[in-house]
Amino acid sequence: MTATKRDYVNENDWAPEEIEKVLDLAARVKARPDGWKTALSGRSLAMIFEKSSTRTRVSFEAGMFQLGGFGMFLSSRDLQLGRGEPISDTARVLSRYVDGIMARTFAHATVEDLAKYASIPVINGLSDLLHPCQALADFLTVRERFGTARGFALCYVGDGNNVAHSLLLTGAKLGARVTIVTPPGYAPDPRVVDWARAAAAGTGGAITITTSVEEGVAGAHAVYTDVWASMGQEGEAAERAKTFEPYRVTRRVFGMAASDAIFLHCLPAHRGEEVEAEVIDSPGSAVFDQAENRLHAQKALLVTLLGDAG
Numbered sequence: 621m622t623a624t625k626r627d628y629v630n631e632n633d634w635a636p637e638e639i640e641k642v643l644d645l646a647a648r649v650k651a652r653p654d655g656w657k658t659a660l661s662g663r664s665l666a667m668i669f670e671k672s673s674t675r676t677r678v679s680f681e682a683g684m685f686q687l688g689g690f691g692m693f694l695s696s697r698d699l700q701l702g703r704g705e706p707i708s709d710t711a712r713v714l715s716r717y718v719d720g721i722m723a724r725t726f727a728h729a730t731v732e733d734l735a736k737y738a739s740i741p742v743i744n745g746l747s748d749l750l751h752p753c754q755a756l757a758d759f760l761t762v763r764e765r766f767g768t769a770r771g772f773a774l775c776y777v778g779d780g781n782n783v784a785h786s787l788l789l790t791g792a793k794l795g796a797r798v799t800i801v802t803p804p805g806y807a808p809d810p811r812v813v814d815w816a817r818a819a820a821a822g823t824g825g826a827i828t829i830t831t832s833v834e835e836g837v838a839g840a841h842a843v844y845t846d847v848w849a850s851m852g853q854e855g856e857a858a859e860r861a862k863t864f865e866p867y868r869v870t871r872r873v874f875g876m877a878a879s880d881a882i883f884l885h886c887l888p889a890h891r892g893e894e895v896e897a898e899v900i901d902s903p904g905s906a907v908f909d910q911a912e913n914r915l916h917a918q919k920a921l922l923v924t925l926l927g928d929a930g
């Protein structure tokens with residue numbers, strides 16, 4: 621791999637035009653998948669998981685296969701990493717075998733360290749700070765449904781977590797109007813909000829952080845939520861369930877959005893907790909398009925990072 625390898629660990633490191641380009645490619649790959657059947661012929665991706673996954677694992681593995689390459693599932697429990705081998709050594713060793721690394725980690729610093737020590741591209745498959753591949757799929761879905769992300773009003777209601785952070789950053793880069801509504805004390809990380817505001821200043825996007833569901837959802841074209849307790853926060857689930865109760869996306873809340881609004885959720889979802897079944901299973905729900913778009917968005921990202929032009 622060359623000295624100019626790129627990583628997709630934090631979308632804040634990517635220029636708006638570069639993210640737009642990945643989404644443009646994703647739309648082309650989705651429309652004509654056969655055109656990319658050999659794009660990554662002979663290339664392989666090591667996929668390290670410290671946490672559970674359905675969508676990320678299967679969409680990356682299937683995506684590599686569909687591009688003519690190979691995705692290798694590696695549970696951190698089975699790797700020597702789980703017995704204390706340093707990240708730095710793991711990154712350097714994997715760089716001698718494969719062409720890219722995708723990692724789902726607890727600490728964001730772990731995926732940053734992988735990127736620092738690997739000589740091959742590293743993709744963040746979710747860390748405690750960010751979920752950049754999810755946001756790519758989310759805005760691909762927005763572009764399909766509404767034509768553009770520019771000026772698009774998306775309101776996320778729930779925990780100021782990794783998914784909320786990537787919606788802020790990717791949304792800001794694409795010129796969207798992103799509002800995050802959380803209970804007091806669960807606002808997004810101020811560092812991420814600062815990055816998003818700086819990005820939005822350059823793209824005409826807008827960032828709003830509030831604790832008011834009414835203020836946030838009014839007129840939104842997408843209402844988005846995620847679990848109240850993320851992986852690793854299971855011990856806080858009972859306390860969070862009480863705090864987040866007024867922040868459930870109910871029919872009443874979804875009804876405050878624009879009449880043609882869509883409902884989004886990264887999945888997995890807990891019906892009756894963060895969202896009512898009547899919302900996620902309604903005609904306005906786009907969650908399965910969103911899940912499908914993980915595949916197309918990530919194939920575009922893989923071609924961009926591991927392909928001949930990458």
Ligand code: CP
Pocket residue numbers: 672673674675676677746754886887888
């Ligand atoms: N949305 C998402 O990342 O799902 P998984 O946890 O199943 O990968």
Ligand code: NVA
Pocket residue numbers: 746781782783846847849850851886887888
């Ligand atoms: N915020 C959730 C997203 C899961 C895809 C978590 O980190 O568990």
